[in-house]
Amino acid sequence: MDRDIRTVDDVLRLMDGLFAPEADRWTTDAASWWDYFYTDRSKSVPFFVAKPDENLVSYLDRGLITPGRALDVGCGPGRNALHLASLGFEVDAVDLSPTAIAWAEERAREAGADVRFHCGNAFDLTADGLGGPYDLIYDSGCFHHLPPHRRVSYLTLLDRTLAPGGHFVLTCFASGEMGSELPDAAFYRESRLHGGLAYTPESLRRIFSDLTELELRRMHDEAPESPCFGEPFLWTALFRRPA
Numbered sequence: 418m419d420r421d422i423r424t425v426d427d428v429l430r431l432m433d434g435l436f437a438p439e440a441d442r443w444t445t446d447a448a449s450w451w452d453y454f455y456t457d458r459s460k461s462v463p464f465f466v467a468k469p470d471e472n473l474v475s476y477l478d479r480g481l482i483t484p485g486r487a488l489d490v491g492c493g494p495g496r497n498a499l500h501l502a503s504l505g506f507e508v509d510a511v512d513l514s515p516t517a518i519a520w521a522e523e524r525a526r527e528a529g530a531d532v533r534f535h536c537g538n539a540f541d542l543t544a545d546g547l548g549g550p551y552d553l554i555y556d557s558g559c560f561h562h563l564p565p566h567r568r569v570s571y572l573t574l575l576d577r578t579l580a581p582g583g584h585f586v587l588t589c590f591a592s593g594e595m596g597s598e599l600p601d602a603a604f605y606r607e608s609r610l611h612g613g614l615a616y617t618p619e620s621l622r623r624i625f626s627d628l629t630e631l632e633l634r635r636m637h638d639e640a641p642e643s644p645c646f647g648e649p650f651l652w653t654a655l656f657r658r659p660a
Contacts, residue, residue, distance in 0.1 A: 434564040440609035442562040451514035469500035471645035472653035483553030491559025495521025502530040511535045540570045549578030561589040561613040565601040582660035592617045594650035627657035
């Protein structure tokens with residue numbers, strides 16, 4: 418007889434276990450799935466390109482965010498982390514996949530960029546000495562791979578590590594364009610996430626209602642020859658934590 422539930426973390430881990438193992442894209446156990454995903458660098462995957470997100474470039478060009486200490490959550494091969502470092506940010510970047518981190522470190526060496534890459538779960542950052550505070554937390558494509566209950570962990574991460582007056586940037590699947598539009602409860606009944614969750618602007622505003630919205634729009638569609646990455650099936654959002 419197991420009676421092990423005592424804390425919120427115990428409940429969250431219990432709910433993680435309601436999903437089929439092959440559906441996991443968010444726990445440390447998912448590292449092997451992401452390793453396989455990143456192994457073939459020649460695959461036609463839009464975000465494999467060594468280009469920063471167009472919204473990030475826009476925020477910086479307009480002075481909406483300025484250099485400071487930054488955390489790139491789910492950094493993949495490091496394209497946004499490298500861009501931030503090139504502009505004077507002190508950057509920590511974390512990803513579950515050792516293969517992605519190795520690729521990112523290779524890119525950083527080639528670019529002469531100083532980025533501290535960490536392989537692990539973003540929700541266990543304090544175990545790696547990454548407790549913040551950060552002036553910028555950047556997420557390009559991590560949030561929409563989380564099951565609904567892990568939004569609690571995500572908001573706790575922001576509350577714990579985002580500095581007062583700091584900025585949070587999110588890029589995620591846009592409802593009607595990409596991702597599953599099933600209601601939250603359905604994912605638990607089906608034990609899978611169907612490739613990721615779609616979000617509406619209203620749902621993002623509700624989830625991140627403790628932050629001040631500065632901009633929320635569709636990502637611009639960038640041509641192959643553009644120096645920036647951009648796909649219109651994504652939302653881009655810029656929020657600021659009250660000082």
